Amino acid sequence: MVDLTVKIGALTLKNPVMTASGTFGYGPEYADFFDVAQLGGIIVKGTTADAREGNPYPRMAETPSGMLNAVGLQNKGVDWFCSHIYPSIKDIDTNIIVNVSGSTVEKYVECAAKIAALDAVPAIELNISCPNVKEGGMAFGVTAKGAFEVVEAVRKVYPKTLIVKLSPNVTDIASIARAVEYAGADAVSLINTVLGMAVDAERQRPVLSTVTGGLSGPCIKPIALRMVWQTAKAVRIPVIGMGGIASAADAVEFMLAGATAVEIGTANFIDPAVSAKVITGLSDYAGRHGIAQICELTGALRV
Amino acid sequence: MTKYNRIFRVADNRRPSPGYSLIRLQSDESLPPMVPGQFVSVRVDGVQHTFLRRPFSIHNVDADDRALELLIQVVGEGSARIAALQPGDSVDMIFPLGNGFTTDIAPASEVLLTGGGAGIAPLLFLGKELRQRGIVPTFLLGGRSAANLIRMDAFEAVGRLCCTTEDGSMGERGFVTQHSILQDRRFDFIYTCGPRPMMAAVAAYARRTGSPCEVSLENTMACGIGACLCCVEDTRQGHQCVCTAGPVFNIEQLKW
Ligand SMILES: Cc1cc2nc3c(=O)[nH]c(=O)nc-3n(C[C@H](O)[C@H](O)[C@H](O)COP(=O)(O)OP(=O)(O)OC[C@H]3O[C@@H](n4cnc5c(N)ncnc54)[C@H](O)[C@@H]3O)c2cc1C
Ligand SMILES: Cc1cc2nc3c(=O)[nH]c(=O)nc-3n(C[C@H](O)[C@H](O)[C@H](O)COP(=O)(O)O)c2cc1C
């Protein structure tokens, strides 16, 4: 029997496989396809202090081996989450982690503080790829200073496990990761989507209503692996890897590069039970390679 | 309604007209309940440009034979690959998805089912269901020319059939909303699926005559199961997912 458990801050995950925010709804959307309690964790949809309608349609463009999205954090706000969604998911027997987003430091803090009061949510994932409206819309997570400020402020009101999700749209991911660690994060997760664009040649127009959007899926995997590798070398806190994972082999690659756990995003759209297959596949891989504990894989890349 | 992810086998794949494919898919297990207006999402493997699943309306269900049929217009790589499938090939589908049309309406109601292009696909399943409820539906189908009007025999077997073509090669010349039948009669219920401008014209007609009207939208989708929020329509209740709150919407919910 392979021991699949891994630790992230104060959390113990029954296995390293979680589902990525914005790609798995709140969890019940996938319940017809597999028992979602098998997962190491479910990162629910991006939640903000106030309700958001998101961006206008079209919000999606398919691209070679991937897709662009511009959903724009559509959600009904943290109060609605606490009163209407939390009661229906709190008994799912896995780690329910809320992805917290915001447009100002104050809004992040307001949202995180409300989530902190929910007993069955042991962690948040702070999405610092959001534009800071007070800084002309530049994302918090693209400068070490911006990242530090928001994480430090949230750390003060959030006593449980604080995961900070990094943006790949930066020149030096290691310096951002270090700033986040210094501000008190328990773990970092990466990568969020890569800024991209799609053009409709026939209509001579952009495909997305917002012109640019976030690229995800297998096409970003090499970028994600590189950034996980760089980040894992730069910080002591656990790294959660994601970006294009669609199989157990992909998950192993991220762990070898330094990830303690992984998240699966876009691949859920193609195979809604992919995460269950990755869990089984990790077990098989460990068995084949004589690994007793899956955490031995973390950073085991031989270079 | 429980959703399933199953492998179907292609039992038959015909070309009712160039550019269209009528594909019959069979399951080893019995089929779950499905309602007209619902859709399936088909996995199209093997090409990097068809990374996501492709949504298609359920055109016909043959529960006794554990089979369902899709009517597919070839518009790009994904639909072309599906149209090229051979009997015996397997197809990975998630189904049934979406909400479906309202079918519990009074027997002997006068109902209009109007569509164009591949938008006629869900109207056959809907017409059959209404017929079972004692309603003889009127189909009004439109196309650019006679070659775009497909499956006429199948529709004719279920209800009254009228058609329009833009070039006058079959039925009345013009768009569906210009057909004479709309001048003579008021319908108790109208259903439509097809290109947006056509559905908008039908919705405007329904508002004029005060007829309840449902449209089936085809917004582009990523997950098809309400998880990604990519497929939203801007409705009077805000952004709603076409894959779960739709694809069928009452025109009262829409802003157009
Ligand atoms: C609920 C629903 C039901 C549908 N039912 C049917 C059906 O019964 N029969 C049928 O033939 N088609 C149906 N469609 C449309 C069908 O899904 C698309 O035509 C198909 O996904 C195109 O894939 P492709 O790879 O061939 O084309 P792509 O290469 O992806 O695109 C080719 C062209 O088709 C357009 N297109 C792509 N996706 C869509 C879409 N979802 N809707 C409209 N245009 C699109 C693109 O803008 C592009 O111009 C339905 C769509 C939805 C959302
Ligand atoms: C439709 C969609 C919505 C997303 N929404 C969010 C979100 O709300 N918050 C967030 O931090 N990341 C969001 N993401 C990013 C994913 O969580 C993930 O970081 C990214 O897609 C890369 O992983 P993947 O290639 O496995 O999808 C979203 C991604 C997609 C495709």
Ligand code: FES
């Ligand atoms: S396609 Fe994902 S929510 Fe509709």
